[in-house]
Amino acid sequence: MNISIIGLGGVGGYFGFKINQSNEKSKKHHISFVGRTETYRNIKEKGLQLLSSEHENNVTIPNAVYQNIAEIKNPDLVLICVKEYDLENVCKQLNEVITDDCIILPMMNGVDIYDRIRKVLPNNTILSSCVYVASHIKQKGVIEHKGKAGKLIYGRDPKHFSKNVDWIETMIKDSGINYEFKDDALADIWTKFIFIASFGLVTAKYNSSMTAVCTDKKQKQEASEIMEEIKLIAKKKNITISENIINATFEKAATFPVGAPTSLQLDINSEKKNNELELFAGAIIKYGADFNVKCPFTQKIYTEIKTASSHRS
Numbered sequence: 001m002n003i004s005i006i007g008l009g010g011v012g013g014y015f016g017f018k019i020n021q022s023n024e025k026s027k028k029h030h031i032s033f034v035g036r037t038e039t040y041r042n043i044k045e046k047g048l049q050l051l052s053s054e055h056e057n058n059v060t061i062p063n064a065v066y067q068n069i070a071e072i073k074n075p076d077l078v079l080i081c082v083k084e085y086d087l088e089n090v091c092k093q094l095n096e097v098i099t100d101d102c103i104i105l106p107m108m109n110g111v112d113i114y115d116r117i118r119k120v121l122p123n124n125t126i127l128s129s130c131v132y133v134a135s136h137i138k139q140k141g142v143i144e145h146k147g148k149a150g151k152l153i154y155g156r157d158p159k160h161f162s163k164n165v166d167w168i169e170t171m172i173k174d175s176g177i178n179y180e181f182k183d184d185a186l187a188d189i190w191t192k193f194i195f196i197a198s199f200g201l202v203t204a205k206y207n208s209s210m211t212a213v214c215t216d217k218k219q220k221q222e223a224s225e226i227m228e229e230i231k232l233i234a235k236k237k238n239i240t241i242s243e244n245i246i247n248a249t250f251e252k253a254a255t256f257p258v259g260a261p262t263s264l265q266l267d268i269n270s271e272k273k274n275n276e277l278e279l280f281a282g283a284i285i286k287y288g289a290d291f292n293v294k295c296p297f298t299q300k301i302y303t304e305i306k307t308a309s310s311h312r313s
């Protein structure tokens, strides 16, 4: 099969590394990486590097490295591993090179990813997912992973429920990725959203860490208030979320390495041009308005982060 991985950052670099390194041995598939500018140049020259205690050999070389999505040929599967602000651009470019048979597996945070891809790619099978992994770009083409093994939870597309995706599960399993495949992954995606939206926003506001949100009384309170608001929205959308979700989320966060950051915090506090504030706070506020759920705590932190960012720039 032809598999393309678009975006070799924290997530694409971690999961893409595993898929490609196992395929280097089995040679079952043709795998291409699509990276921009410096990422493209570095991977083309030296391969993709993953600094992780999980791999002794920390370099992997794909069958092809492309600089542009337009260069991908007849893909059977595309992994989209970009930040949300690049999603529509990627999908529009993909629309030019894929057929309706191509399967899309987005590996991103957020609860509106399926709908956003669906708008641009009306006929493709989209396997919604969520991922847990502490991995970030150290240098372009070099990814650093810390803590426990990353995890992927993905599910069938309700619009193409019977599509044969067995070969994708075999590929993921063969890669040694910790994964779960479900008929419906929606509740898992919302569970992850409750975690990352609350922890992302609070760590971004205080430039703190997941550990600080678990231990500092004020930060813990703010994260809990955001989680309560998302819980109410999930209920209105008939998503089955565990009643114990807030405690369970703090327990999950405590399993990350001491001092671990969130991707939103890193992006906001390094003053990157773009960040995923809209994916988290923007989406909660929008769903709140749509479903008549008041979200004053999310609104407050959204304004605080925006104001602080505008003062910095």
Ligand SMILES: NC(=O)C1=CN([C@@H]2O[C@H](COP(=O)(O)OP(=O)(O)OC[C@H]3O[C@@H](n4cnc5c(N)ncnc54)[C@H](OP(=O)(O)O)[C@@H]3O)[C@@H](O)[C@H]2O)C=CC1
Pocket (backbone or CB within 6 Å): 006, 007, 008, 009, 010, 011, 012, 013, 034, 035, 036, 037, 039, 069, 081, 082, 083, 084, 086, 089, 090, 107, 108, 109, 110, 131, 132, 133, 134, 135, 136, 137, 140, 263, 276
């Ligand atoms: N990192 C983490 O620990 C986790 C992140 N997530 C989520 O996963 C998603 C991906 O995050 P993450 O991997 O951290 O993001 P990164 O910013 O680390 O990586 C995204 C990569 O995509 C590249 N990219 C964007 N557009 C294109 C394009 N058109 N062609 C080729 N490459 C492109 C970017 O290139 P360039 O470098 O040139 O900008 C960048 O290297 C996000 O939604 C995030 O919230 C989920 C769990 C954990």
Ligand SMILES: CC(C)(CO)C(=O)C(=O)O
Pocket (backbone or CB within 6 Å): 109, 131, 132, 133, 134, 135, 196, 199, 261, 262, 263, 264
């Ligand atoms: C908190 C974490 C690392 C969990 O996977 C994450 O999703 C992010 O930083 O975006």
